[in-house]
Amino acid sequence: MDVSQYLEIFLDETNEHLQNLNTQILELEQDPENSDTVNEIFRAAHSLKGMAGTMGYKRMQNLTHDMENVFSEVRNGNIKVQPEMIDVLFQCLDALQEYTDNIKNTADEGTNDNEPLIRQLNDILNNKGASGAPAAAPAQAPAAEKAEEASSDEPWYDINYDESQLSVLTEASKQGGKVYGIKVSVDPSCVLKAARAFLVVKAIEEKGELIVSNPNSQDLEDEKFESDFTLIVISDEPLENLIAAAKSVSEISDAVGKELDVTKLHSSETESEAEETPAAQTTAPAVAEAPKAAPAAAPAQGAAPAKAADKKPGKVAVKQTVRVDIEKLDSLMNLVSELITAKNSLVSASSSSEGNNSSFNEQIEYLESVTSNLHESVMKVRMVPIESTVNKFPRMIRDLQKQLGKKLEFYMTGEETELDRTVVDQIGDPIMHLLRNSADHGIESAEIRAQRGKPEAGSIFLDAYQDGNNVIIEVRDDGNGIDIEAVRAKGIERGVITPEQAAAMSDKEVINLLFNAGFSTAKKVTDVSGRGVGLDVVKSMIESLSGEVDVKSELGVGSTWTIRLPLTLAIIQALMVVVGGEKYAISLGSIQTIETIEKSDIKLVQNEEVINLRGTVIPLIRLNEVIETESHPIDENSLIVVIIKKGDKMAGLVIDELIGQQEIVIKPLGKYVKHVKFITGATILGDGEVALIFDANTLL
């Protein structure tokens, strides 16, 4: 079968499952008793195995199979979750990730069998008696052991038979027929388990009458079973013949059987109802029933939550999704951009044409609302929660903790915050750098923390939230903070700044030195960070996404790194203004208010113009000076001031004239004019004219 067409889906889904496993195993580490988590893990591992098998990735399948075995035992309560086990599981996930990466790059899983991992997994499985049972509560221990015995060696006593099956079996044994239970094990590497099972069933049916199979025939057909299944057969032939028939099918690793005592089989009815079932009533003495009830109850309980959980996906309202090539979305977005440009032309045409054609204006307004809604919908399609990117971080912090020998606690909020798909894909690395940075340089060693009276475990926070037209992602730690003097000294030592410059620099400017290429204050170079690449890369990556990064720090208390990203990249709401006869757009997201200020209200502070706006002193920026042109104000005695805000900084931009609010499509200016800092791009106005877009953030 040619599966290459499924490769992409396989990779997507495998990554999802791996991510899910990472998250769930982390959760399991915190809460080893949580059966929901175990079930979730089991399901994910199982799906992974199935997918790998279908695609023919044997090694991947083997590894997941063994992992699944472990989870299966955990789920049945036979193994207790232990720290060493979690470590092994994480290593397995890494190995699986490696397979996946190989597949992604070469369409082949590679040749690493990961034998040591498989051995470790098997060790966990084999040690279950030693580690599992003693750890269990004494009262439950005997029951658990019996259940285990029952499930592994005599699965036929495990099956819940329904009344008709029991009566058939009882009837057959009364008439001298022999009832056999046969446990068939399929080779773990077998790809088409369902087909093998079918062949076994067929072979057995030639020799006798198949009464019950566990799992049932439908599940066997659908491959809904692990490596083995159980058949209950009535036959006149000796057991050996049946076993031989089963073993004759290829890829069957083992088949064991036993002649059954029908009286020991229990019904699916609960204990209290057992009296009502004729089979149990007539055959089982009341005394013998008590000890048997225990093993019967135990697996039943084990199975119950699993079944309940299996049904869960059906109950949760599953959202219907379609995977769409992002290029298709891009072209859709481009069309929307053109539509908006065309709409803007109509708007400007209608406003310039004289006369009162109100119905025309109504239609234009209607068109305007339709295009805005269309734009919004398309934007929303491109928006995905940052969850997919940030989900890997708890695992990373956990690993860092071991690597660095520091105790770390990681708190994450706002995973549901949505960003443009392309941004989400690229924001992962910068955040990872900052987190590693916090873990390595930020959080102090345990001794220093103790001296400072801080809790032993360092806290690292990752918060994401929306702020107007921006999304803010904050990486915060309660560690050492940035040692500004150390940075200053380092800057001089590295020759980045001269001693005179260093003396004149504000703390803020010194901190910004950290974003210089090749600047690292780490005293030691560690694996984690401190190779001198990092913060400059972080900065350039974020800037390439039209975002910015900022840091606030207090020595001994901690640092906060703030990444600010625009919500949308292509179309924004902007305020159109005129300065010196030229039209400019200012993104509405950064605008607070628009004020008219009397010239007499302008004060001078340190030779800088400021205004006092409702108690806040705000510096004025004469836009005409920024863009090197003459100002032609309409009114000589007053100024139109656009108040912009970034974080807690504010400024007033002095403009000549207001045109109004408009939806604009951002066009890149190209490499040729890229170095103008305060211009982010251009837009084409309704009349075909080009207007430049001010990046208000750079003016602050």
Place this chain on the structure above:
Amino acid sequence: MDQLSTNNNLNLPEDGDETKIVDVTFQYIVIRLGEEQYGIDISYVNNIVRMQRITRVPKVAPYLKGVINLRGEVLPVVSLRLKMGLDEDVFDKATRIIILKTENEGQIGIIVDEVKEVVTLSEKSIEKISHDNKSEKANFLSGVGKNNGELISILDLNMISLEDN
């Protein structure tokens, strides 16, 4: 100019021509700047448009006149005159913007006084100029071609590329 040879017309000699010289020809758009004529390799030219409103971009070199809207795309426009150290452009009916496609910087428009004609020059008729001699203007030229007794200076389009500014 090696990179030009992709678009060459190879004029193979007629049968019976015993010399078997292979002559390579190039096509040039002849433009006027002031009194002088210059040739621009046609393989770099994407479009020629009439003068239109240019939006000034602040804080850039004087020769970068600004940006224009060409069918929904925003392109930078360079004054060839200022770039070559000539007088400021005077826009009139004949003024054109030639849209060039460059490898590194995408499309760029250059302002010329007039677009005259397209000529075909053979490689033989172009005299190469070495860059280290003569006047400053020679730095913008890759050679001088002869066409019907007129001299056409061939512009070296690399000079349009962005400088450190």
